[in-house]
Amino acid sequence: MAIPVYATPLERAWTWAYRIGCGLIFLFLIAPILIIIPLSFNAEPYFTFTDAMLSFDPAGYSMRWYETLLTFGMNRPDAPGGAAWWADVWHNAAWVQAAKNSIIIGVSATLLATLLGTIAALGLSRPEMPFRRTIMAVLISPMIVPVIITATGLYFFYSATGLANSYAGIILAHATLGIPFVIITVTATLVGFDHSLTRAAMNLGASPPRVFFRIIMPLILPGVVSGALFAFVTSFDEVVVVLFVAAHDQQTIPRQMWNGIREQISPAILAAATLLVIFSIILLTTVELLRRRSERLRGIKQS
Amino acid sequence: MPEARTAAPLRTADGVPLKTALARAQRRAKWRAAGLVLPLLLFILASFVIPIGQMLFRSVSNDEFSSHMPHMVAWFAENGDAEPDDAAWEALVLDLRQAREDRTIGLIGTRVNYELSGTRSLFTSTARKAEDMEPPYREALLDADEDWADPELWGVMRRASSPYTDAFYLAAVDRTRDATGSVEMVDENRQVYVAIFWRTLVLSVTIALLCLLLGYPIAHLLATLPMRYSNLLMILVLLPFWTSLLVRTTSWMVLLQSQGVVNDVLVWIGIIGEDGRIQMMYNQAGTVIAMTHILLPFMILPLYSVMRTIPPSYARAARSLGATSWTTFRRIYLPQTVPGMGAGILLVFILAVGYYITPALVGGTTGTLISNLIAFHMQESHNWSLAAALAGILLAAVLLLYWLYDRLVGIDNMKLG
Numbered sequence: 001m002a003i004p005v006y007a008t009p010l011e012r013a014w015t016w017a018y019r020i021g022c023g024l025i026f027l028f029l030i031a032p033i034l035i036i037i038p039l040s041f042n043a044e045p046y047f048t049f050t051d052a053m054l055s056f057d058p059a060g061y062s063m064r065w066y067e068t069l070l071t072f073g074m075n076r077p078d079a080p081g082g083a084a085w086w087a088d089v090w091h092n093a094a095w096v097q098a099a100k101n102s103i104i105i106g107v108s109a110t111l112l113a114t115l116l117g118t119i120a121a122l123g124l125s126r127p128e129m130p131f132r133r134t135i136m137a138v139l140i141s142p143m144i145v146p147v148i149i150t151a152t153g154l155y156f157f158y159s160a161t162g163l164a165n166s167y168a169g170i171i172l173a174h175a176t177l178g179i180p181f182v183i184i185t186v187t188a189t190l191v192g193f194d195h196s197l198t199r200a201a202m203n204l205g206a207s208p209p210r211v212f213f214r215i216i217m218p219l220i221l222p223g224v225v226s227g228a229l230f231a232f233v234t235s236f237d238e239v240v241v242v243l244f245v246a247a248h249d250q251q252t253i254p255r256q257m258w259n260g261i262r263e264q265i266s267p268a269i270l271a272a273a274t275l276l277v278i279f280s281i282i283l284l285t286t287v288e289l290l291r292r293r294s295e296r297l298r299g300i301k302q303s
Numbered sequence: 304m305p306e307a308r309t310a311a312p313l314r315t316a317d318g319v320p321l322k323t324a325l326a327r328a329q330r331r332a333k334w335r336a337a338g339l340v341l342p343l344l345l346f347i348l349a350s351f352v353i354p355i356g357q358m359l360f361r362s363v364s365n366d367e368f369s370s371h372m373p374h375m376v377a378w379f380a381e382n383g384d385a386e387p388d389d390a391a392w393e394a395l396v397l398d399l400r401q402a403r404e405d406r407t408i409g410l411i412g413t414r415v416n417y418e419l420s421g422t423r424s425l426f427t428s429t430a431r432k433a434e435d436m437e438p439p440y441r442e443a444l445l446d447a448d449e450d451w452a453d454p455e456l457w458g459v460m461r462r463a464s465s466p467y468t469d470a471f472y473l474a475a476v477d478r479t480r481d482a483t484g485s486v487e488m489v490d491e492n493r494q495v496y497v498a499i500f501w502r503t504l505v506l507s508v509t510i511a512l513l514c515l516l517l518g519y520p521i522a523h524l525l526a527t528l529p530m531r532y533s534n535l536l537m538i539l540v541l542l543p544f545w546t547s548l549l550v551r552t553t554s555w556m557v558l559l560q561s562q563g564v565v566n567d568v569l570v571w572i573g574i575i576g577e578d579g580r581i582q583m584m585y586n587q588a589g590t591v592i593a594m595t596h597i598l599l600p601f602m603i604l605p606l607y608s609v610m611r612t613i614p615p616s617y618a619r620a621a622r623s624l625g626a627t628s629w630t631t632f633r634r635i636y637l638p639q640t641v642p643g644m645g646a647g648i649l650l651v652f653i654l655a656v657g658y659y660i661t662p663a664l665v666g667g668t669t670g671t672l673i674s675n676l677i678a679f680h681m682q683e684s685h686n687w688s689l690a691a692a693l694a695g696i697l698l699a700a701v702l703l704l705y706w707l708y709d710r711l712v713g714i715d716n717m718k719l720g
Contacts, residue, residue, distance in 0.1 A: 007628075011628055014628075018520060018524075021520055022520050022521055022524045025517050025520065025521050026521070026536070026539050028517070028596065029521075029539055029540060029543055029596070029599060030539045030542065030543065032543075032551060032554040032555055032558055032596060033542060033543060033546055033550070033551065033554060035554060035557065035558065035564060036550070036553065036554045036557060039557060046562070047556075047557045047560065047562070047563060048557075048562055048563055048564055048567055049564065049567070116342055116343040116346055117343060119339050119340075119342065119343065120339060120340045120342070120343035120344070122339050123335075123336040123337065123338070123339025123340035124336075124339075124340055126332070126335075126336040126339075128329065128332045128333045128336055129333070129336040129337065129340065130333055130336075130337060133709075135340060135344060136714055136715065137705070137709055137714055138344070138347060138352070139343060139344070139347055140714050141347075141351070141705065142347070142351050144653060144701060144705045144708075145355070145657070145698065145701060145702075146656070146657020146658070146659070146674055146697060146698075146701060147657070147659065148657060148659045148674040148677050148678060148694070149355065149358075149657065149677075149694045149697060149698050149701075150351065150354075150355070152358055152677060152681055152690060152691065152694050153351075153354035153355040153356075153357065153358040153694075154350075154354050155681065156354065156357055156358055156361060156687070156691075157353065157354035157357055157358075158354075160357075172350050173350065175346075175350070176346070176347065176350045176351050179343065179346075179347065187715070233545065236547070237547045237548055237549070239549065239660060240659055240660065240678075243682075244681065244682075254547065254548075254549050257547075257549045257550075257553065258549060258660075261549070261552075261553060261556065261664055262664070269553055270553070270557070273547075273549075273550040273553050273554065276546070276547045276550050277546055277550060280542065280545040280546045280547065280550075281542065281545075283545055284538070284541055284542055284545045287545075288538075288541075
């Protein structure tokens with residue numbers, strides 16, 4: 001956006017002010033996320049930069065909070081390293097248990113949401129679908145309705161049906177919360193889907209399953225995968241439902257962070273947060289690559 | 304013979320009239336589409352719609368008293384608004400005895416206590432004595448506790464004897480019924496909910512407007528830059544979007560606390576003194592700052608997708624016709640971005656009114672929203688029906704906004720990243 005030659009001095013000044021303003025807003029967006037990365041290497045139990053850190057003194061930095069992440073909750077954290085120590089980490093460390101739970105719940109909920117959501121999106125994107133708008137509104141609503149309301153409803157429902165304190169209950173709830181994302185991303189890839197491709201395939205004698213797996217699936221796959229990633233992130237970041245319906249020993253990573261922030265706040269939270277930021281950078285890159293692939297597949301050119 | 308050809312209906316190869324065959328094929332396609340959607344629809348019904356419906360039912364359901372005090376319910380049904388007579392006192396004693404035996408007296412007392420505080424112990428203590436009570440029951444009960452003669456208590460019990468009630472919705476808007484049953488405000492010092500609903504509204508509007516203020520220039524910049532730069536800058540918008548909510552809230556806690564980075568920087572620059580550190584967290588400022596940051600991508604993305612479609616030639620045409628840059632912006636560019644602004648404001652507002660985690664962590668007592676109150680009644684005071692009523696009101700508001708969003712923007716146009 002170059003400044004046009006006919007711009008008056010006032011307009012030039014304004015353009016520069018605008019650019020600086022945008023820069024500040026970008027700083028506002030990104031700085032809070034990046035600031036926790038150096039702070040997680042703090043040698044002191046503070047949440048701010050110590051003098052040693054500011055003068056880049058190596059003594060001001062340490063990995064102790066990452067160690068805490070690994071050892072917190074272990075039976076014998078001081079035992080000498082080796083297989084027994086790692087087994088202790090695997091079976092007892094609180095954050096490792098939370099990560100295991102989060103992954104089990106996240107993966108199951110994602111599979112369920114992606115399967116049901118993709119099939120439904122195929123139906124929803126057909127022009128002959130009856131009550132399309134209404135049904136779409138109902139299916140998207142778990143994303144719009146505040147999670148606290150969903151959690152309250154599920155609390156009563158699960159205590160009546162015996163799903164409370166179970167993995168199944170959390171997985172079903174998280175799948176429900178993830179479904180709108182799958183619907184949105186998959187229907188978006190199906191917009192402008194060339195139905196003559198499927199007709200041509202059927203015309204050439206392909207059976208419906210073959211049409212689906214050989215023609216439709218490769219074309220919508222980027223949408224399906226990014227929908228699945230959204231669903232996974234939704235589950236991986238969800239704490240309200242877990243607080244309401246999970247048992248006390250069913251810790252997940254966000255719940256562990258929630259407890260950590262509310263009770264025994266220590267920079268170990270920042271270490272966990274840093275790992276999660278790295279995780280989200282990986283996810284973002286994947287989704288971005290998928291989006292470009294999808295656009296390429298569908299013949300949309302980048303301007 | 305052209306006449307004969309037009310008279311005979313067109314038929315498919317197997318002799319079915321074309322119209323019928325088409326209708327049949329159309330119907331089959333419809334069913335096939337519906338069949339694909341059906342499993343998910345049933346799933347959402349079972350895991351989402353029914354639980355919420357059940358919660359709404361709880362907010363008007365009132366069976367703690369009515370299902371455990373059968374004699375009283377029968378007496379109220381017969382006598383309506385009448386003064387309690389001997390039969391009423393006897394019914395009360397019989398029910399208290401039975402409730403103590405069934406261990407339901409606590410439930411009953413808690414239910415009456417919602418509307419008339421201090422009555423839970425009245426019920427439990429009288430029920431202990433009810434076993435040995437002899438007629439005349441009126442005197443026996445008044446002996447046990449003078450409060451049983453209180454007409455207000457009888458008014459509450461009368462209302463509690465119906466299986467449905469509006470008491471929780473009234474309580475959720477700081478209203479109650481007096482002894483005669485007419486609606487009035489609760490005491491000044493016990494009015495909390497209307498103020499918090501109001502605060503939720505004001506803070507959500509503030510957050511939505513702040514997001515617009517910050518999001519508009521960014522969206523404009525992204526929409527007008529060449530693709531290769533804007534894609535890079537887009538990452539700065541999308542990374543917060545993909546980062547865990549708890550991580551973002553944590554980092555704001557780190558930044559905003561009184562020994563935190565922002566205060567340190569301000570002290571270092573010399574804007575404030577060491578003793579003048581600003582309290583930016585555990586109050587409304589904390590909630591507004593953190594939530595503006597968290598919801599900003601939801602404003603930028605819809606604005607961006609609208610701004611990308613605005614041809615730059617319109618602004619150039621306006622400039623070449625003599626408009627100043629301000630006029631061009633105000634008369635040409637701004638009106639075309641209204642749909643994006645509407646979508647963004649609505650989306651941010653909808654998400655903000657129901658926010659729970661961020662206000663709970665950085666809001667302190669003055670920056671909490673209605674969701675935090677729902678959680679409080681669910682987890683700490685255990686007044687579940689009131690929580691359900693508050694949730695019902697919030698849900699109604701959100702669904703209204705959702706409907707508006709669908710009418711104005713269309714949920715098909717919702718985009719993610």
